[in-house]
Amino acid sequence: MATIFSTPAEYIDALLPERKIPMQKLREVILKNIPKGFVEEISYGMIGYVVPHSIYPEGYHCDPKLPLPFMNIASQKNFIAVYHMGIYSDPALLKWFTDEYAKHCKTKLDMGKSCVRFKKMDDIPYNLIGELSSKLTPQQWIAMYKKAFKK
Numbered sequence: 001m002a003t004i005f006s007t008p009a010e011y012i013d014a015l016l017p018e019r020k021i022p023m024q025k026l027r028e029v030i031l032k033n034i035p036k037g038f039v040e041e042i043s044y045g046m047i048g049y050v051v052p053h054s055i056y057p058e059g060y061h062c063d064p065k066l067p068l069p070f071m072n073i074a075s076q077k078n079f080i081a082v083y084h085m086g087i088y089s090d091p092a093l094l095k096w097f098t099d100e101y102a103k104h105c106k107t108k109l110d111m112g113k114s115c116v117r118f119k120k121m122d123d124i125p126y127n128l129i130g131e132l133s134s135k136l137t138p139q140q141w142i143a144m145y146k147k148a149f150k151k
Contacts, residue, residue: 008040008047019075022121023047026073026082029130037138038070046074046083051138070141071133079110079117082129086136088114089148097132104128 005011012023027047031040038049043066050067053059060066072083087094101109104125110117118124136144 004045005042008042011042011047015075018121019080022080022118022124023073023075025126026080026124026129029126030071030073030133033130033134034071035134035137039067041067043067043069043072046072048072049133051142055138056142068142068145070136070138076117079119080121080124081118082116082132083114084116084132085114086141086144087116087132089144090136093135096135097128100128100131101125 005014008027012020012027015023027040030049034049037051037055039052040047040049042048043050048069049071050069052067056068058064058068060068070085072081074081074083087097098109098111104127105123107120107123110119
């Protein structure tokens with residue numbers, strides 16, 4: 001059974017020592033760069049950055065009681081993951097990220113649709129993740145979400 005955390009700090013405090021520093025650094029760089037309006041909370045058992053109901057009352061189409069998810073970070077079994085819905089939804093942002101990744105990292109990009117995986121903690125490009133987190137405002141994400149996901 002998965003552990004339920006109430007706050008991002010509680011999530012990080014529960015991590016193994018070798019994961020605490022990278023996760024804290026990711027959290028700090030995202031909080032420093034993410035546009036005003038996104039809210040940090042525990043989302044899907046991870047540290048999440050969401051568009052709150054106060055900005056987008058409709059919420060997430062899969063469960064309107066939930067705020068609109070945008071970005072998450074998580075310590076998974078074999079890697080640290082950054083989930084970013086913008087790179088999943090916007091081909092231009094995905095291209096920007098993959099091009100920039102090669103400039104910041106010597107390792108091959110390990111990525112799914114919205115998930116970027118880091119198996120070696122020393123390979124996390126914190127500045128690049130900070131820049132990625134700054135690329136979309138809540139209003140831009142809402143517009144992109146409505147266009148792509150709402151029927």
